[in-house]
Amino acid sequence: MGAIAAAAGSAVGLGNIWRFPYIVGEDGGAAFLLLYVFFTIVISIPVLMTEFSLGRMTGQPVTSAFKTLCPGGKWQAIGILGVLTAFLIMSYYNIVSGWTLYYSVASVGGWLEGLSEDQIRQFFINISTDSVSCVVWLILILAATAFIVAKGVSGGIERYSKILMPLLFLLIIVMLVRSVTLSGAAEGLTFYLKPDFSKITPKTVFDALGQSFFSLSIGMGTMTTYGAYIQRTQSLSGLAMRVAAVDFLVAFLAGAVIFPCVFAFGINPGQGQGLVFVTLPNIFNMMPLGRLFSVAFFSLLVVAALTSSISLLEVVVAYIKTSFNMGRRKATVIASALTLLFGVACAFSPTFFYIVDNATANIMMPLGAFFIVIFAGWILPTQKIFDELSIHGTRFKLFRAFCFILRYVVPIVILIIFANGLYCWLA
Numbered sequence: 001m002g003a004i005a006a007a008a009g010s011a012v013g014l015g016n017i018w019r020f021p022y023i024v025g026e027d028g029g030a031a032f033l034l035l036y037v038f039f040t041i042v043i044s045i046p047v048l049m050t051e052f053s054l055g056r057m058t059g060q061p062v063t064s065a066f067k068t069l070c071p072g073g074k075w076q077a078i079g080i081l082g083v084l085t086a087f088l089i090m091s092y093y094n095i096v097s098g099w100t101l102y103y104s105v106a107s108v109g110g111w112l113e114g115l116s117e118d119q120i121r122q123f124f125i126n127i128s129t130d131s132v133s134c135v136v137w138l139i140l141i142l143a144a145t146a147f148i149v150a151k152g153v154s155g156g157i158e159r160y161s162k163i164l165m166p167l168l169f170l171l172i173i174v175m176l177v178r179s180v181t182l183s184g185a186a187e188g189l190t191f192y193l194k195p196d197f198s199k200i201t202p203k204t205v206f207d208a209l210g211q212s213f214f215s216l217s218i219g220m221g222t223m224t225t226y227g228a229y230i231q232r233t234q235s236l237s238g239l240a241m242r243v244a245a246v247d248f249l250v251a252f253l254a255g256a257v258i259f260p261c262v263f264a265f266g267i268n269p270g271q272g273q274g275l276v277f278v279t280l281p282n283i284f285n286m287m288p289l290g291r292l293f294s295v296a297f298f299s300l301l302v303v304a305a306l307t308s309s310i311s312l313l314e315v316v317v318a319y320i321k322t323s324f325n326m327g328r329r330k331a332t333v334i335a336s337a338l339t340l341l342f343g344v345a346c347a348f349s350p351t352f353f354y355i356v357d358n359a360t361a362n363i364m365m366p367l368g369a370f371f372i373v374i375f376a377g378w379i380l381p382t383q384k385i386f387d388e389l390s391i392h393g394t395r396f397k398l399f400r401a402f403c404f405i406l407r408y409v410v411p412i413v414i415l416i417i418f419a420n421g422l423y424c425w426l427a
């Protein structure tokens with residue numbers, strides 16, 4: 001159960017509740033959603049299964065997994081790319097966690113209560129442009145994450161999150177009921193659920209693949225590390241599908257809460273990274289016991305963010321520990337200090353923040369996934385993956401289809417999307 005909870009804890013986080021809605025809003029709604037679902041089923045689930053397999057096969061975290069499977073080879077670079085990606089993601093991810101923490105404190109203080117839509121927008125602008133405050137909240141979050149990782153007690157928070165995450169889920173359902181019954185909600189649901197295919201552009205496709213990877217924490221070895229802890233009796237395909245289903249459900253419901261409210265209040269859906277923070281307080285203000293719900297929601301979101309940032313920091317710490325032969329505590333301090341440095345850069349430069357957010361999800365993670373599937377599909381003996389995916393001598397029935405996807409579909413789709421993106425960028 002530990003490995004499953006940890007994998008789900010890594011997957012479900014700000015990517016589902018903060019990033020997904022803002023990207024859907026920027027990319028025009030339902031058509032993006034369809035693309036996202038398509039990529040998750042056809043590309044991301046097979047990549048997740050592959051990462052789990054590589055981890056369990058070697059029993060090691062990502063950088064050493066490739067070293068073991070291909071000694072002396074260049075494939076270890078995949079692990080290093082993953083470490084770099086984790087490091088860059090952390091630098092802005094923790095800022096958003098910091099905003100979330102600030103919103104839970106603000107909810108306790110009732111500072112958002114009774115504010116108009118305009119005032120709520122201003123509230124977010126004030127915090128997100130106050131770089132010094134952003135750094136202070138970032139330090140608090142980073143310190144909590146580092147403490148948990150340094151002590152090696154992430155199992156503790158995973159145990160809590162097994163109770164707290166279903167609670168967050170229930171809360172989202174309650175918010176959904178309020179949101180879809182707002183007057184003007186129908187327009188939001190149409191935006192979210194009725195596809196307008198003319199909205200599909202190369203950017204939409206690029207974003208959909210990147211979001212799918214980001215949300216499932218794949219393409220950088222995080223899930224390879226968790227794979228090492230999954231018991232042999234567990235079916236990796238079943239597990240990958242369950243993690244993907246839970247992850248999708250949370251993101252989908254978050255969108256279903258946000259967009260009716262966005263349209264009911266005349267908020268611009270394409271406004272970017274602040275979308276969730278300028279929208280949700282309006283819902284709480286229209287709910288009985290709204291303040292209480294607001295406190296609970298933002299606090300639980302902090303926990304969801306923490307379990308994800310723990311998994312990010314773990315990737316970097318594991319690498320520093322093994323490469324420089326260092327103790328866990330020292331490695332954590334170094335990794336956190338470096339993260340803080342980049343975090344400060346993100347806090348002071350929204351452009352840097354935006355670039356890191358997009359480059360990690362849309363370029364670095366698909367690139368990592370590309371090399372992972374090339375390695376697993378073309379370099380590693382097929383039998384090895386087959387053995388991992390089959391349990392108790394029961395053959396994994398879809399193995400041929402899986403191999404085809406791994407060898408051809410995933411790499412070709414990633415290449416086409418990259419080439420298309422590059423073409424549009426240069427044009």
Ligand code: PFF
Nearest residue numbers: 011013014015016215217222
């Ligand atoms: N999947 C996380 C989320 O949706 O919030 C973000 C993430 C965590 C990405 C860990 C990558 C990772 F290694």
